[in-house]
Amino acid sequence: MGALDDAHLDEELHCAVGLVPGSGSEMLSTREIEDAVKVLLHGLGEDSGREGLKKTPLRVAKAFLDGTRGYKLKVKDIVQGALFPEAGLESATGCAGGVGGLVVVRDMDMFSYCESCLLPFSIRCHVGYIPSGQRVVGLSKLSRVADVFARRLQEPQRLADEISSALQSSINPAGVAVALQCSHIQLPETLNCKANLKISSKLDMQGWVNASVFSSSGVFKNEDHPFWDDFLALLKFKGIHMEETDPYHSLAQSWCPLRSLDILPCNGRNLTNVKFSPKFGVTQTSMIDAVTSIIEALGEDPSREELMGTPSRFIHWLTNFKKSGFEMKLSRNSLHMKTTNGVAGAEQNEMHTELSLPFCSQCEHHLLPFHGVVHVGYFGSNEGEVIQRCILQSLVHFYSVKLQVQERLTRQIAETVYSVLGTGVMVVVEASHTCMISRGIEKVGCTTATLALLGRFSTEPKAKTMFLQAISNHTATG
Amino acid sequence: MGALDDAHLDEELHCAVGLVPGSGSEMLSTREIEDAVKVLLHGLGEDSGREGLKKTPLRVAKAFLDGTRGYKLKVKDIVQGALFPEAGLESATGCAGGVGGLVVVRDMDMFSYCESCLLPFSIRCHVGYIPSGQRVVGLSKLSRVADVFARRLQEPQRLADEISSALQSSINPAGVAVALQCSHIQLPETLNCKANLKISSKLDMQGWVNASVFSSSGVFKNEDHPFWDDFLALLKFKGIHMEETDPYHSLAQSWCPLRSLDILPCNGRNLTNVKFSPKFGVTQTSMIDAVTSIIEALGEDPSREELMGTPSRFIHWLTNFKKSGFEMKLSRNSLHMKTTNGVAGAEQNEMHTELSLPFCSQCEHHLLPFHGVVHVGYFGSNEGEVIQRCILQSLVHFYSVKLQVQERLTRQIAETVYSVLGTGVMVVVEASHTCMISRGIEKVGCTTATLALLGRFSTEPKAKTMFLQAISNHTATG
Numbered sequence: 001m002g003a004l005d006d007a008h009l010d011e012e013l014h015c016a017v018g019l020v021p022g023s024g025s026e027m028l029s030t031r032e033i034e035d036a037v038k039v040l041l042h043g044l045g046e047d048s049g050r051e052g053l054k055k056t057p058l059r060v061a062k063a064f065l066d067g068t069r070g071y072k073l074k075v076k077d078i079v080q081g082a083l084f085p086e087a088g089l090e091s092a093t094g095c096a097g098g099v100g101g102l103v104v105v106r107d108m109d110m111f112s113y114c115e116s117c118l119l120p121f122s123i124r125c126h127v128g129y130i131p132s133g134q135r136v137v138g139l140s141k142l143s144r145v146a147d148v149f150a151r152r153l154q155e156p157q158r159l160a161d162e163i164s165s166a167l168q169s170s171i172n173p174a175g176v177a178v179a180l181q182c183s184h185i186q187l188p189e190t191l192n193c194k195a196n197l198k199i200s201s202k203l204d205m206q207g208w209v210n211a212s213v214f215s216s217s218g219v220f221k222n223e224d225h226p227f228w229d230d231f232l233a234l235l236k237f238k239g240i241h242m243e244e245t246d247p248y249h250s251l252a253q254s255w256c257p258l259r260s261l262d263i264l265p266c267n268g269r270n271l272t273n274v275k276f277s278p279k280f281g282v283t284q285t286s287m288i289d290a291v292t293s294i295i296e297a298l299g300e301d302p303s304r305e306e307l308m309g310t311p312s313r314f315i316h317w318l319t320n321f322k323k324s325g326f327e328m329k330l331s332r333n334s335l336h337m338k339t340t341n342g343v344a345g346a347e348q349n350e351m352h353t354e355l356s357l358p359f360c361s362q363c364e365h366h367l368l369p370f371h372g373v374v375h376v377g378y379f380g381s382n383e384g385e386v387i388q389r390c391i392l393q394s395l396v397h398f399y400s401v402k403l404q405v406q407e408r409l410t411r412q413i414a415e416t417v418y419s420v421l422g423t424g425v426m427v428v429v430e431a432s433h434t435c436m437i438s439r440g441i442e443k444v445g446c447t448t449a450t451l452a453l454l455g456r457f458s459t460e461p462k463a464k465t466m467f468l469q470a471i472s473n474h475t476a477t478g
Numbered sequence: 479m480g481a482l483d484d485a486h487l488d489e490e491l492h493c494a495v496g497l498v499p500g501s502g503s504e505m506l507s508t509r510e511i512e513d514a515v516k517v518l519l520h521g522l523g524e525d526s527g528r529e530g531l532k533k534t535p536l537r538v539a540k541a542f543l544d545g546t547r548g549y550k551l552k553v554k555d556i557v558q559g560a561l562f563p564e565a566g567l568e569s570a571t572g573c574a575g576g577v578g579g580l581v582v583v584r585d586m587d588m589f590s591y592c593e594s595c596l597l598p599f600s601i602r603c604h605v606g607y608i609p610s611g612q613r614v615v616g617l618s619k620l621s622r623v624a625d626v627f628a629r630r631l632q633e634p635q636r637l638a639d640e641i642s643s644a645l646q647s648s649i650n651p652a653g654v655a656v657a658l659q660c661s662h663i664q665l666p667e668t669l670n671c672k673a674n675l676k677i678s679s680k681l682d683m684q685g686w687v688n689a690s691v692f693s694s695s696g697v698f699k700n701e702d703h704p705f706w707d708d709f710l711a712l713l714k715f716k717g718i719h720m721e722e723t724d725p726y727h728s729l730a731q732s733w734c735p736l737r738s739l740d741i742l743p744c745n746g747r748n749l750t751n752v753k754f755s756p757k758f759g760v761t762q763t764s765m766i767d768a769v770t771s772i773i774e775a776l777g778e779d780p781s782r783e784e785l786m787g788t789p790s791r792f793i794h795w796l797t798n799f800k801k802s803g804f805e806m807k808l809s810r811n812s813l814h815m816k817t818t819n820g821v822a823g824a825e826q827n828e829m830h831t832e833l834s835l836p837f838c839s840q841c842e843h844h845l846l847p848f849h850g851v852v853h854v855g856y857f858g859s860n861e862g863e864v865i866q867r868c869i870l871q872s873l874v875h876f877y878s879v880k881l882q883v884q885e886r887l888t889r890q891i892a893e894t895v896y897s898v899l900g901t902g903v904m905v906v907v908e909a910s911h912t913c914m915i916s917r918g919i920e921k922v923g924c925t926t927a928t929l930a931l932l933g934r935f936s937t938e939p940k941a942k943t944m945f946l947q948a949i950s951n952h953t954a955t956g
Contacts, residue, residue: 051563085529092896096930097889104927136885143921233946234927237953407614411575418570449582449712452574468711475715
């Protein structure tokens with residue numbers, strides 16, 4: 001295994017988040033969050049000294065501090081250096097350039113942290129403004145100003161409002177329009193029992209709750225202003241159809257799926273009633289206190305109304321991934337015996353596929369979710385047994401609801417299926433990792449695929465090719 | 479116009495590029511590049527003291543230093559802290575997890591600077607590796623290591639080779655496969671006269687030259703290794719069809735469109751023969767020296783073979799955007815008189831559209847290209863005159879081949895058309911700005927749209943709506 005060199009890692013992490021190393025208050029906040037994360041790891045029944053978790057507290061601290069660095073940024077500093085004189089029309093009637101010439105920047109990808117649950121959410125941000133006073137602002141500043149507010153504990157509507165009012169007051173244009181398309185991860189349990197939960201916003205198949213919000217200032221305050229049509233038309237040219245998305249204000253309370261659990265017994269704010277297993281040696285209260293201290297370390301006020309239930313909800317999220325004391329054992333009894341159509345031995349030569357089994361797991365290196373789908377291909381056992389899809393889904397669920405890494409998840413699913421069938425198993429896991437978008441590297445849209453080949457799949461290229469083709473066909477049609 | 483506050487801007491720029499302010503050699507390099515950029519601006523006939531250009535030298539210096547910070551990064555530092563022990567298979571035959579379980583990270587967007595011409599090019603990077611020795615590397619490290627080499631003066635094949643060999647030697651896996659999809663901006667002249675230039679790589683309609691390259695190490699060195707099929711299949715699941723792209727090695731000399739000009743008389747390496755107008759007061763030689771000093775300030779050796787012609791090519795690029803002493807005046811004689819089908823006055827009530835006129839311009843704030851399309855809608859003059867598409871294309875070309883900002887370009891095109899027709903003109907410009915991807919904010923895929931409305935288009939909402947709908951229909955079918 002690799003050398004875990006502290007000095008190097010520290011340097012690299014500092015570098016990654018673009019922070020000046022050695023700043024005193026920064027160091028202090030980092031230590032506070034590290035300590036809190038250790039409490040959380042212990043609360044989850046984990047050994048914070050094991051190899052994969054050793055540096056997790058530091059990584060989490062850096063990710064949180066980077067993700068909320070907007071608290072330390074000032075819009076004035078960003079915009080003041082980048083207002084440029086630009087003529088409007090010289091002679092004719094109309095709107096153009098530095099007087100009235102609508103400017104729209106589309107598809108700026110960013111992320112924020114949900115103030116209700118501390119999980120990151122992704123944002124596609126579109127900003128329009130109408131220059132006035134013969135001046136325009138450098139285009140990149142629209143993105144930078146949006147980021148000042150995205151890099152805080154947020155919720156979509158306030159974020160949009162803060163961006164539009166900050167741009168209005170710093171650039172002083174005729175008006176500003178902001179449109180955000182936000183995606184928040186769902187609860188892992190809703191992936192398996194969607195029917196049990198009534199979340200009024202749109203749940204798509206990728207495991208996201210989506211919300212679209214608008215905000216405006218100046219002339220855009222008038223909803224019938226003709227510039228609205230222009231703004232929406234320019235978005236449409238890039239395939240952005242804001243009006244077709246669920247209006248955010250139709251959501252009763254909040255878009256955050258963890259908020260919807262507040263009303264359920266034994267959840268959210270009522271979580272304090274839940275008894276924790278004493279074997280973890282960490283009380284519920286000390287976990288909540290730990291999260292509260294993280295919020296304070298970020299420079300926020302944990303007693304702000306919107307943050308009141310946040311520690312409980314974050315812990316609710318985390319406890320989905322609590323270490324369980326038992327191992328999943330598939331027994332022959334749990335398999336569904338399939339009729340072999342009278343042909344003895346037919347099953348073991350037929351490849352079975354179960355595609356796109358959804359999962360949501362938690363990366364043990366960053367305490368951040370990763371989620372996606374699992375594809376399983378296998379040959380029936382020599383006795384002609386096959387596995388029901390719901391059994392495979394339970395297996396996927398069992399191995400994903402813990403602190404994990406994708407490589408291990410892939411192997412564990414494959415090994416477990418192989419242990420009962422003994423013929424051939426192939427597993428492909430495709431996932432989006434929140435840690436890839438909500439930290440220094442910010443690779444939005446990047447996805448990770450992992451592969452495990454056992455038995456016949458590792459020796460028969462034809463079987464492997466058939467399974468890969470099955471996924472390909474499924475992806476193309478799905 | 480806005481206050482240009484030096485201290486604020488300095489701070490913001492430093493912050494933007496993630497550099498520690500005040501580092502001595504960093505300051506020195508910045509000053510060197512700033513001085514060189516001033517020479518270039520003077521060589522282009524520009525006043526480096528005018529408002530839009532005042533801070534351009536500093537912005538260019540920061541962008542170059544940020545874009546080449548890979549020279550100062552060490553792969554060892556990045557990877558060493560992030561190698562994790564991870565079991566392979568416990569009992570069965572096959573490949574999974576920390577022994578043989580293929581890991582592929584797809585769609586990592588990054589950018590680099592072309593060593594042949596100093597222009598930035600964009601990269602979609604896909605990396606696969608086969609763990610061995612019971613250990614895996616943190617996923618984000620694949621992106622960070624790739625970035626160490628992308629942030630240099632590069633060309634696609636060497637970049638891919640450096641990434642694969644760095645990952646091989648630092649992680650020591652069974653093998654590494656790297657696939658890059660790179661896009662380089664074309665020459666502005668090729669947008670208008672594609673037939674004149676024979677560039678063997680694919681020119682798509684968006685003004686990019688595309689190249690796809692592979693590199694491999696370990697078991698992937700064997701082109702017939704079955705893991706190649708798996709790697710390519712996992713890319714295909716995300717719609718990435720590498721084998722359908724032009725193989726890079728079919729390009730005779732280089733993918734850089736400016737290299738293809740080396741063989742033309744009075745271009746590239748022979749550019750030194752071109753006489754510059756003495757009114758600019760800066761000799762060709764001093765501009766070439768200035769670019770050479772930029773390359774040195776970045777820590778590169780300008781006498782490295784691949785960089786020998788780079789200063790000349792960069793200047794060739796820049797001189798496309800030289801300030802011209804004359805203004806474009808459209809006269810009635812340049813308009814095409816259209817038959818009005820016997821109905822007097824019909825033309826002035828008919829809206830004419832010329833959509834997707836391509837352009838490539840140079841942002842005066844960053845000396846970086848922005849390019850895209852211009853859509854023009856207008857009503858014929860009261861005399862029934864209309865404007866030929868080729869005249870509009872010339873107009874677009876004239877206003878784009880200079881140091882520009884998109885807002886001004888939009889206004890100037892609209893004003894010029896309006897000055898001869900006097901009825902109604904609407905212009906929409908849609909562009910990608912290289913400065914939005916190749917600097918701190920890195921908003922890949924973001925685009926900017928600007929709008930100008932003159933005469934009837936500013937007073938008749940119906941006319942405006944019709945034109946926006948025409949663009950929308952065109953975009954949907956195109």
